Amino acid sequence: MLLGLGTGRASEAFIRRLGEQVRRGLQIQGIATSERSEALARRENIPLVSFEQIERLDLAVDGADEVTPDLGLTKGLGGALLRERVVAYEAERFIILVTPEKLVEKLGSRAPIPIEVVPFAVPTVTRHLAALGGKPTVRKNADGFPFQTDNHNWILHTVFGPIDAPAALDADIRKIPGVVDNGLFLGMASAVLVGEPGGVRELTRQR
Known part of the structure; x- marks a missing residue:
């Protein structure tokens, strides 16, 4: 599987967990959205590739600063918005990991x-x-x-x-x-996973 690896706290937690699975035998390759995430992936022994070597990603996983009910996103407070957009665009599915306070009715409500x-x-x-x-x-x-x-x-x-x-x-x-x-990511997310005290809630875009 070819994975896009995001930037920020949620993504770093995902990369560390992914590293645990790689050490247990999971076969994946990744492309990181920032030098910081790339360095973390290398420390976790996650094999990395570039877009010179592949054409498409199976999945990209990243965080977001805001999420609206129609899965509009504000991203980029981690400083990697351009590379995050490139990786998300090249992925078959784009999954967002957030905590409940990131959910808003309108973008711009809680973040620049x-x-x-x-x-x-x-x-x-x-x-x-x-x-x-x-x-x-x-x-x-x-x-x-x-x-x-x-x-x-x-x-x-x-x-x-x-x-x-x-x-x-x-x-x-x-x-x-x-x-x-810019950090407005509209119509790109396939699903949003919200980590809550009782478990994980999945949000999907209404068709």
Whole structure:
């Protein structure tokens, strides 16, 4: 089986559990969505491949920052949204792991929308996002310097508040020159697994 390995706390827990199964004989290969997840997978002795070696993934497993009833997602607070989207797009199924507090009625209700931007364009993209009603701030490391993605871009954490029309906002953001990707993942999740005290609840998209 070919697996996409996500980024963030939920994904790291999944990778560690997957490593246990690999040591017991499970035959899988993975593609990681970040250098951090790749390093963890290597420590867990999970065989890794690249898209130069394969064409499609059987399954991608990742976390999310928000999930709506129609399985719209906010992702990217882990700083890996672009690679997460590539891996999810190339997977036959895309499964999301969350805890109950991530469930919201509207995206933007509890988390900013991460927007990956070419550093040169940060000032202009900031102005355009403000014109769309957003309040963007540059994500920074603990040392005060801008956070850089594995692709050497910056991230603007942009607060929009609850978003009434996420598809329209997604389209408007993508029109801005210098934007590489944004954290609105719409119509991509196959299912969401919600870890609750009594067990795991599965959410599927209503057809």
